[in-house]
Amino acid sequence: MPTLDDIAxxxxxxxxxxxxxxxxxxxxxxxxxxxxxxxxxxxAAELGYRPHAAARALSERRFACAAxxxxxxxxxxxxxxxxxDGIITELDANQHRLSVARLSDDALVEPATLPQVLRECSADxxxxxxxxxxxxxxxxxxxxxxxxxVWINAQREVDCVHPxxxxxxxxxxxxxxxxxxxxxxxxxxHQHPGEHYSFDARRxxxxxxxxxxxxxxxxxxxxxxxxxxxxxxVVDEWLTGPERPTAVLAYCFAEILYLGARLRxxxxxxxxxxSTFMERPLLLIDRQPxxxxxxxxxxxxxxxxxxxxxxxxxxxxxxxxxxxxxxxxGDTIAPPPEA
Amino acid sequence: MPTLDDIAxxxxxxxxxxxxxxxxxxxxxxxxxxxxxxxxxxxAAELGYRPHAAARALSERRFACAAxxxxxxxxxxxxxxxxxDGIITELDANQHRLSVARLSDDALVEPATLPQVLRECSADxxxxxxxxxxxxxxxxxxxxxxxxxVWINAQREVDCVHPxxxxxxxxxxxxxxxxxxxxxxxxxxHQHPGEHYSFDARRxxxxxxxxxxxxxxxxxxxxxxxxxxxxxxVVDEWLTGPERPTAVLAYCFAEILYLGARLRxxxxxxxxxxSTFMERPLLLIDRQPxxxxxxxxxxxxxxxxxxxxxxxxxxxxxxxxxxxxxxxxGDTIAPPPEA
DNA sequence: ATGAAAGCGCTAACAA
DNA sequence: TTGTTAGCGCTTTCAT
Numbered sequence: 001m002p003t004l005d006d007i008a009x010x011x012x013x014x015x016x017x018x019x020x021x022x023x024x025x026x027x028x029x030x031x032x033x034x035x036x037x038x039x040x041x042x043x044a045a046e047l048g049y050r051p052h053a054a055a056r057a058l059s060e061r062r063f064a065c066a067a068x069x070x071x072x073x074x075x076x077x078x079x080x081x082x083x084x085d086g087i088i089t090e091l092d093a094n095q096h097r098l099s100v101a102r103l104s105d106d107a108l109v110e111p112a113t114l115p116q117v118l119r120e121c122s123a124d125x126x127x128x129x130x131x132x133x134x135x136x137x138x139x140x141x142x143x144x145x146x147x148x149x150v151w152i153n154a155q156r157e158v159d160c161v162h163p164x165x166x167x168x169x170x171x172x173x174x175x176x177x178x179x180x181x182x183x184x185x186x187x188x189x190h191q192h193p194g195e196h197y198s199f200d201a202r203r204x205x206x207x208x209x210x211x212x213x214x215x216x217x218x219x220x221x222x223x224x225x226x227x228x229x230x231x232x233x234v235v236d237e238w239l240t241g242p243e244r245p246t247a248v249l250a251y252c253f254a255e256i257l258y259l260g261a262r263l264r265x266x267x268x269x270x271x272x273x274x275s276t277f278m279e280r281p282l283l284l285i286d287r288q289p290x291x292x293x294x295x296x297x298x299x300x301x302x303x304x305x306x307x308x309x310x311x312x313x314x315x316x317x318x319x320x321x322x323x324x325x326x327x328x329x330g331d332t333i334a335p336p337p338e339a
Numbered sequence: 340m341p342t343l344d345d346i347a348x349x350x351x352x353x354x355x356x357x358x359x360x361x362x363x364x365x366x367x368x369x370x371x372x373x374x375x376x377x378x379x380x381x382x383a384a385e386l387g388y389r390p391h392a393a394a395r396a397l398s399e400r401r402f403a404c405a406a407x408x409x410x411x412x413x414x415x416x417x418x419x420x421x422x423x424d425g426i427i428t429e430l431d432a433n434q435h436r437l438s439v440a441r442l443s444d445d446a447l448v449e450p451a452t453l454p455q456v457l458r459e460c461s462a463d464x465x466x467x468x469x470x471x472x473x474x475x476x477x478x479x480x481x482x483x484x485x486x487x488x489v490w491i492n493a494q495r496e497v498d499c500v501h502p503x504x505x506x507x508x509x510x511x512x513x514x515x516x517x518x519x520x521x522x523x524x525x526x527x528x529h530q531h532p533g534e535h536y537s538f539d540a541r542r543x544x545x546x547x548x549x550x551x552x553x554x555x556x557x558x559x560x561x562x563x564x565x566x567x568x569x570x571x572x573v574v575d576e577w578l579t580g581p582e583r584p585t586a587v588l589a590y591c592f593a594e595i596l597y598l599g600a601r602l603r604x605x606x607x608x609x610x611x612x613x614s615t616f617m618e619r620p621l622l623l624i625d626r627q628p629x630x631x632x633x634x635x636x637x638x639x640x641x642x643x644x645x646x647x648x649x650x651x652x653x654x655x656x657x658x659x660x661x662x663x664x665x666x667x668x669g670d671t672i673a674p675p676p677e678a
Numbered sequence: 679a680t681g682a683a684a685g686c687g688c689t690a691a692c693a694a
Numbered sequence: 695t696t697g698t699t700a701g702c703g704c705t706t707t708c709a710t
Contacts, residue, residue, distance in 0.1 A: 001454065001455070001458065003702095003703060003704090004703065004704065004705095005703080005704095013680085013681090014680070014681045014682080015681085015682095015703090015704085015705095016680070016681060016682080016705085016706085017679080017680060017681075019704070019705065019706095020679085020680090020705095023705085025705095026679070026680095027679090030679085033679065036679095048451035048452070048454075048455055049455075050452075050455030050456070050458050050459050051458070051459065051703085051704075052397070052458050052702090052703050052704070053393075053458065053459050053460070053461045054392075054393040054394075054396040054397045054402065054461050054702090054703080054704090055393075055397050055686090055702070055703035055704040055705090056703075056704055056705075057393040057686090057704090058391070058393045058394050058397055058685095058686045058687065058688085058702090058703080058704070058705095059685080059686055059703075059704040059705040059706075060686085060704080060705060060706090061686070061705095063393065065438075074424060079418075079423065082413075084418065084439065085413060085441070088439060088440070088441050089441075092441070097438055097440070097459075097460060097461070098438060098439050098440075099404075099436055099437060099438040099439070100423065100427060100437050100438070100439055101427070101436070101437075102424070102427050102428075102431070112387035113387070113389075115340065115387075116340070116387055116388070116389030117389070119340065119389050119390070119391050119392060120389050120390065120392050120436075121392070121436060122392045122393050122396075122436070122461060255594065259598060259601065262598065262601070262602060263601060263602070342686095342687060342688090343687065343688065343689095344687080344688095352696085352697090353696070353697045353698080354687090354688085354689095354697090354698095355689085355690090355696075355697060355698080356695085356696060356697075358688070358689065358690095359689095359695085359696090362689085364689095365695075365696095366695090368695095369695085372695065390687085390688075391686090391687050391688070393686090393687080393688090394686070394687035394688040394689090394702090395687080395688055395689075396688090396702090397686090397687080397688070397689090397701095397702045397703065397704090398687075398688045398689040398690075398701080398702055399688080399689060399690090399702085400689095400702070
């Protein structure tokens with residue numbers, strides 16, 4: 001495994017010269033210098049030289065590495081589809097690496113441990129994948145220690161990146177309105193306090209759009225604790241009567257809704273439009289679901305980019321970066337039957 | 340940020356003594372020595388000392404870090420649910436870290452680059468998450484370079500960890516047989532050459548169990564290129580006639596099958612049993628799917644453990660580690676109607 | 679723009 | 695067991 005000294009020796013220059021040439025620090029304005037630089041580079045390529053990241057980190061006093069940290073409780077640190085991919089892509093483009101760590105709640109709030117975690121992880125900053133119910137005080141600890149950190153998929157005043165859940169729900173509702181729907185319902189599950197912010201944001205976006213149109217919002221819930229096998233009768237009730245919705249925006253349970261509609265003889269989307277937030281790449285039903293999706297990849301890229309910005313200016317608080325959601329046009333929505 | 344020298348100074352000992360005490364290299368048989376060690380440890384804890392991973396790596400000539408590598412084409416490097424969690428858990432328990440990298444196919448087969456990737460990633464070995472269609476020659480390159488590597492969810496002669504797909508399918512079929520089913524079909528999609536090994540393995544397990552019972556295996560396919568919206572008539576055909584299966588083991592499309600059954604008036608599981616391989620944690624339907632699941636977490640732990648073993652003995656080829664699949668008993672299977 | 683020398687924080691070899 | 699010394703591979707002064 002060739003070292004910088006090897007390259008220098010093979011190229012007949014000093015170690016320093018080799019270092020500067022390979023890192024592009026030598027400006028090479030003069031032609032003869034330029035030639036030497038090329039020569040060094042060629043030798044390095046031939047010998048298959050790659051810098052030793054640890055040695056460089058030690059010397060440069062930075063690791064060129066970000067750490068993705070998650071909690072021990074996986075439900076609060078779900079890894080969104082595409083996120084990792086986006087993070088790696090962005091870091092890679094900036095010659096940074098990614099390491100992944102999982103810390104207990106206790107470790108996260110202990111003022112002493114966190115900074116040192118960075119040393120042990122060989123990271124310069126944190127991508128915090130603690131989407132909700134993050135341990136209290138963690139934020140202050142990070143700030144006090146001056147640790148660059150970006151919060152992924154969380155809504156905070158600064159230093160966070162999250163999808164535009166409000167806008168996404170608004171747009172999805174607007175599309176249903178545009179098609180002529182008036183009785184549009186919103187379906188979610190019974191919300192627990194401290195849930196992810198997207199529950200409020202999406203419902204808010206829906207209600208906003210409805211109010212703009214002068215229509216009353218209507219929420220559908222499966223009563224808390226409803227067993228799955230008992231859900232179909234509830235769904236059936238929703239779809240009964242003259243006031244039944246002609247369209248439903250569903251945070252979840254879209255499949256049960258779909259099944260209920262089909263069993264009731266309602267055709268989707270002819271009799272009932274369903275617009276979802278399903279992140280599932282595969283099809284669940286015999287339709288392509290019309291869906292407003294969390295842009296995991298873009299979220300990852302933006303998070304990494306923001307962290308890189310923070311590396312450049314660690315003390316500056318950055319405004320939240322809100323990423324548009326991806327609208328995936330499927331075939332589960334259409335104009336209402338009356339239209 | 341305290342360094343080892345700081346600890347040593349504060350404790351009034353040499354740097355070396357501090358190093359040995361903290362790493363547990365000092366045996367401390369004599370009581371007075373034991374006391375000093377404790378003292379040093381206490382000082383370190385108070386000052387919040389944590390070793391600098393890069394410095395240690397440079398000195399020890401190992402990184403105490405594994406790299407999870409994936410291809411650029413994400414379909415071939417899907418991150419199984421729970422896998423990352425399992426990997427981190429196992430590595431963490433052995434004071435190792437994880438970094439994640441994504442390499443292009445070209446980079447993976449280039450004999451020169453791979454070893455150096457390790458340096459740049461600060462890793463000692465590879466967890467290869469290239470479940471199928473890995474670039475040819477990659478294996479040889481790794482071997483020639485003497486790079487410790489474990490293949491995750493791939494079937495190879497050595498150094499791999501994968502679920503017992505054959506056994507899982509066999510057991511699922513056996514359970515259906517035990518319930519009294521005779522006409523058990525196997526549902527998958529049209530297989531492309533070079534697909535993941537689990538296609539063959541699961542079908543093999545199913546056929547094996549059927550043959551043991553003296554029954555003819557029967558495979559159901561959605562014809563290649565079937566549009567999703569055209570799939571229901573096909574499903575309907577499967578469920579028609581006196582020879583219709585009373586149970587289906589479904590690699591995929593379980594939802595469509597379920598929907599088709601319900602629309603046809605067949606009750607699940609009373610009239611039709613469905614046993615799946617769905618990895619989805621959420622419910623898709625109004626039943627808890629009976630499922631044989633890929634044990635992502637255990638897969639991760641086992642992979643990491645095997646890699647750690649390889650660190651200890653890099654040249655020894657290790658026998659494949661086959662992890663039992665997780666059988667999740669739901670309520671989509673029951674005895675056949677005739678029984 | 680170059681080469682010599684120092685140092686990043688740690689462990690490993692030595693002598694005491 | 696301890697302290698001393700050397701060195702891991704790299705970047706960074708600082709003269710030249």
